[in-house]
Amino acid sequence: MAMMEISVLPVGTGSPSVSRFVARALEVLGDAKYELTPMGTVVEGDLEDLLRLARRMHLAVFDAGAVRVVTTIRIDDRRDKPLTIEGKIRAVKEKLGV
């Protein structure tokens, strides 16, 4: 189980508002486990699935009308123990004592 953060950005759309494009990208996620953040989307899954979803999210922005798309992806992948959205947040909060 790995984790991916992805942010899709249409370029040259004529309006600085991009939420319409982001919403289209999120629709492809189906029943994948994800969390929407103010700067992107975090998805849990195995590496193969994550990259397949990244490809579909990126393409969805073209489908929504963009002619240029810049997609930023960060993958955190750990083989010694499972990575989960809850587990990562909990580990930091424990160290903070909150």
Added chain:
Amino acid sequence: MAMMEISVLPVGTGSPSVSRFVARALEVLGDAKYELTPMGTVVEGDLEDLLRLARRMHLAVFDAGAVRVVTTIRIDDRRDKPLTIEGKIRAVKEKLGV
């Protein structure tokens, strides 16, 4: 008002667990408005403040014992209307109809 996502990563620490370092970086945030995500931290503020916090978070990882630190920052800055953590999430959810 802009928004920054930041992720600090110690390199070469001997353990794949990094939450201790992340917690130290979060301690410098004081009363800045931030949100912890599974892949980083999102902070609201003006550009000057955000970059000053980024510098301090990065340095906190050295203070915690790292000898090499890779910090990833993404800044979203908009001059036609305010950007807020709640506003960005709400805009996407409205488009999704949720």
Added chain:
Amino acid sequence: MAMMEISVLPVGTGSPSVSRFVARALEVLGDAKYELTPMGTVVEGDLEDLLRLARRMHLAVFDAGAVRVVTTIRIDDRRDKPLTIEGKIRAVKEKLGV
């Protein structure tokens, strides 16, 4: 034709030097057109190929002995005209007048 920048980073290796891991990741590129930069690798190709190479580069870092890998990817994809390594650099230099 799209373009990808990718940076692979092993976490918890015990040494701040990572060039050995980066070299292993580059070996999977075969005859893809790429350019090594001081902060990553830029590869030209179609989206499908780029994501397949990203997956293989990421996995190569595990093969080289890492137990945790953080991979950062940025994809620039444009449908109105071809994106090439030379073309992107040239466009900026022309605007700079150099």
Added chain:
Amino acid sequence: MAMMEISVLPVGTGSPSVSRFVARALEVLGDAKYELTPMGTVVEGDLEDLLRLARRMHLAVFDAGAVRVVTTIRIDDRRDKPLTIEGKIRAVKEKLGV
């Protein structure tokens, strides 16, 4: 001595071409040591200087007419030995045997 990779991206400009904005951002670099890559700019310097340059590059994109700017920054900072553009490339090439 640290190293920063920075990419500035105007959002909502009405044209998918952004090289004009990138050129304006590069003009603020003055005599800093930098290298233009197909996906961004790599700058050498100490942390304080790098973040000051990042701020100025980001603001230059607004000066060039953008109303929204997304800037991506990655900082690699190492305290056990100096990081240089040439040194990082050379270390990887040596491991590759080229």
